[in-house]
Amino acid sequence: MRTAVLSGKGGTGKTLLAVNLxxxxxxxxxxxxxxxxxxxxxxxxxxxxxxxEVVVKxxxxxxxxxxGCRKCVEFCNFNALAYAKELIAFEEICHxxxxxxxxxPEKALTEKERVIxxxxxxxxxxxxxxxxxxxxxxxxxxxxxxxxxxxxxxEANKRVFIDCPPGSACIVMESIKDADYCILVxxxxxxxxxxxxxxxxxxQLLKRPFGVVLNKCLEGENPAKEFCLERNIKILGRIPFxxxxxxxxxxxxxxxxxxxxxxxxxxxILEAVRREVRxxxxxxx
Amino acid sequence: xxxAIPVDEKTLESNVCAFFGRTPYFxxxxxxxxxxxxxxxxxxxxxxxxxxxxxQTIVDHNVSVLLTPRCGENAAAxxxxxxxxxxKTTSPSVKDxxxxxxxxxxxxxxxxxxxxxxxxxx
Numbered sequence: 001m002r003t004a005v006l007s008g009k010g011g012t013g014k015t016l017l018a019v020n021l022x023x024x025x026x027x028x029x030x031x032x033x034x035x036x037x038x039x040x041x042x043x044x045x046x047x048x049x050x051x052x053e054v055v056v057k058x059x060x061x062x063x064x065x066x067x068g069c070r071k072c073v074e075f076c077n078f079n080a081l082a083y084a085k086e087l088i089a090f091e092e093i094c095h096x097x098x099x100x101x102x103x104x105p106e107k108a109l110t111e112k113e114r115v116i117x118x119x120x121x122x123x124x125x126x127x128x129x130x131x132x133x134x135x136x137x138x139x140x141x142x143x144x145x146x147x148x149x150x151x152x153x154x155e156a157n158k159r160v161f162i163d164c165p166p167g168s169a170c171i172v173m174e175s176i177k178d179a180d181y182c183i184l185v186x187x188x189x190x191x192x193x194x195x196x197x198x199x200x201x202x203x204q205l206l207k208r209p210f211g212v213v214l215n216k217c218l219e220g221e222n223p224a225k226e227f228c229l230e231r232n233i234k235i236l237g238r239i240p241f242x243x244x245x246x247x248x249x250x251x252x253x254x255x256x257x258x259x260x261x262x263x264x265x266x267x268x269i270l271e272a273v274r275r276e277v278r279x280x281x282x283x284x285x
Numbered sequence: 286x287x288x289a290i291p292v293d294e295k296t297l298e299s300n301v302c303a304f305f306g307r308t309p310y311f312x313x314x315x316x317x318x319x320x321x322x323x324x325x326x327x328x329x330x331x332x333x334x335x336x337x338x339x340x341q342t343i344v345d346h347n348v349s350v351l352l353t354p355r356c357g358e359n360a361a362a363x364x365x366x367x368x369x370x371x372x373k374t375t376s377p378s379v380k381d382x383x384x385x386x387x388x389x390x391x392x393x394x395x396x397x398x399x400x401x402x403x404x405x406x407x
Binding site: 073077078079080081082083084085086088090093 | 328331332333334335337338340341344359362363364366367368
């Protein structure tokens with residue numbers, strides 16, 4: 001069972017929720033797909049961390065063999081190749097489709113590997129922690145997420161929580177592509193609603209079952225709640241705007257492990273997700 | 286000798302386009318014969334690598350010199366491989382720049398920016 005936690009903007013509480021849900025689940029795998037700023041590991045402080053590089057394939061030119069036919073230049077949809085007296089490959093523009101190697105009639109192109117980041121795997125108590133790390137300046141973290149989510153997971157039948165990157169671009173689509181359920185985290189502001197709407201459209205586009213967790217809730221008006229009620233969107237739970245919770249979280253403490261009250265708060269949300277998923281499964285069958 | 290200039294419109298009365306990679310047209314002008322042709326820039330709708338594709342167009346038309354207000358690193362790499370010299374335009378008018386170039390009054394473009402998508406330069 002894979003549950004993805006996402007939001008249209010940063011700072012809404014994706015990591016807070018994903019980390020605490022993993023902590024209150026009996027056994028869980030927490031996968032940090034926020035590869036540009038992965039910080040879930042700061043909460044778990046995993047041990048026995050194993051590291052593996054993530055590479056992409058890029059073309060390597062054999063200038064002796066290249067006869068300047070330019071079939072590869074015409075083929076490349078991303079303009080990563082140019083021919084000016086010799087073939088020039090722009091490594092950072094390349095999307096690693098491998099097409100240029102296939103179309104070259106002279107076998108002048110081969111693939112070489114370029115490191116774009118790494119993944120780390122470790123353990124903290126009953127939680128497995130997978131972290132994706134994209135090297136600074138790299139244009140796309142998608143290959144790292146693909147590798148993270150394809151990792152052999154011996155505890156696949158147990159709970160997997162995917163902490164997504166913010167926004168609704170390719171990298172988020174890759175993160176939720178195979179999720180069984182999506183939790184959208186929302187803030188009670190007009191900005192929050194605007195960004196909630198983005199991920200709301202995304203999960204509908206990808207036909208993922210979803211519900212909303214309202215974070216930073218205060219007494220009174222909550223535009224994110226209004227948004228959900230108007231559209232008949234399932235509200236899975238609400239996390240109060242709470243100074244103590246904020247303090248724990250900003251010190252990279254897992255709130256659910258610090259008090260009964262917080263453990264119950266996140267266990268209730270987890271139970272709401274379980275009910276929804278059961279409901280989905282029944283509705284599908 | 287042929288020179289290339291990114292232009293806003295398909296006329297010699299046009300202004301120089303502020304962008305190289307995503308200019309709508311290129312003027313290819315022959316200094317000796319005073320012949321001019323206008324090319325559609327196929328790179329204008331590229332999702333990425335527009336500068337590279339635009340530079341490829343310039344290279345393919347056997348141009349010796351490019352006059353442009355600015356140029357990104359990737360495009361500059363392609364132009365450099367083809368030994369095309371890049372000069373900086375100093376006024377909006379295409380005609381004024383051609384004139385300034387022919388009397389040797391245009392400076393070489395020495396500021397190559399890192400590209401608008403920060404993907405240039407390695």
